[in-house]
Amino acid sequence: MNASILTFLFGGLILFIYSISRLSKHLEKVLSDKANEVISKFTKTVLHSLLVGILATALMGSSSAVIIITIVLINANGLSFKNSLGIILGANIGTTFSSQLFALSITDYAIFPLAIGLVIQIFAKRGYVYSLGKVLFFFGLLFFGLYMMEHSVLPLRDSEYFVSLLESIGESPFRGAWIGGLTTLIIQSSSATVGIAIVLGKQGLLSSAAGLSIMLGAELGTCSDTLLATIRGSRAAIRAGVFHVTFNLVTIALGLILFDFFLDFVTWISPTDDLGRLIANGHMVFNFLGVLTILPFLGYIERLLSGIIPDKPNVEIP
Structure with a gap:
């Protein structure tokens, strides 16, 4: 593997990860107050909470950001533990919209939001419009990073070692899940891990089995942020964090146990040779x-977790 391939591959990856983090941060600035208001106001039922979780995550581009805001609201007594469960489930669905976006062939047009965002920042200087310019700029930079990665990996199709290495991932879904989880833990972004799998799939370097197993592992790796956010939090916030981890563990375990059926189903609903699209569809179907699967049991889960992790008793000081 020559130096130019590595330079563009890792350069694109760095831009991609940096853009995701900055985009999430600036979207949080633009939407955070409104997100807090919407989450606390329109989460009176589990169904409403689910819809709010989907919408907020699709807009903010980060399930971790939405779940962390949810935990903050729980700690501030602005949201009940019961209704937080719907938001967490909705966030898992909302995050799949970004993978669908990554699978679209729009990277060639990344220059347009980059340029428009830069012009807005030059003339707006500060305020809400300036923040919108930042959002556009990092949105374009994200897809420019994808563009760099897509084109840098093309020569790797002629590398027997690299191809055999990626093929070995597809031999065992557990191996792919382990790699996906470890990658997400290191780069702290499940969206980036799934994005990498989509890029490799689009270039025919990753098999459908390998791509889907890496995606499954990425779902678990993203739980680290949630657990960190619950440190020194209320018992209700800890219950929300435990629910998020348990939900991902259970669904990933089921996905790995039923992996062959899952792969066949995703392949059936994705009648295209574009493996990037297949991985994105698998991400959406899985979530x-x-x-x-878990929605009908939310009431039981709420009572179970409330029993295992009860609220601290109020101690009256005489």
Whole structure:
């Protein structure tokens, strides 16, 4: 593998990860107050909470950001533990919209939001419009990073070592899940891990089995942010964090156990040779099925976790 391939591959990856983090931060600035208001106001039922979680995550581009805001609201007594469960499930669905976006062939047009965002920042200087310019700029930079990665990996199709290495991932879904989880833990972004899998799939370097197993592992790796956010939090916030981790563990375990059926189903609903699109579809199907599987048991789960992690008793000082 020559130096130019590595330079553009890792350069694109760095831009991609940096853009995701900055985009999430600036979207949080633009939407945070409104997100807090919407989350606390329109989460009176589990269904409403689910819809709010989907919408907020699709807009903010980060399930971790939405779940962390949810935990903050729980700690501030602005949201009940029961209604937080719907938001967490909705965030898992909302994050799949970014993978669908990554699978679209729009990287060639990344220059337009980059240029428009830069012009807005030059003339606006500060305020809400300036923040919108930042959002546009980092949105364009994100897809420019994808563009760099897509084109840098093309010569790797002629590398027998690299191809055999990626093919070995597809031999065991557990191996792919381990790699996906470890990658997400290191780069702290499940969206970036899934994005990398989509890029490699689009270039025919990753098999459908390898791509889907890496995606499954990425779902678990993203739980680290949630657990960190619950440190020194209320018992209700800790219950929300435990629910998020448990939900991902259970659904990933089911996905790995039923992996062959899952792969066949995703392949059936993705009648295209574009493996990037197949991985994105698999990401969406997995999270939708996971939410539909767990939704009927939310009441039981709420009572179980409330029993295992009860609220601290109020101690009256004489």
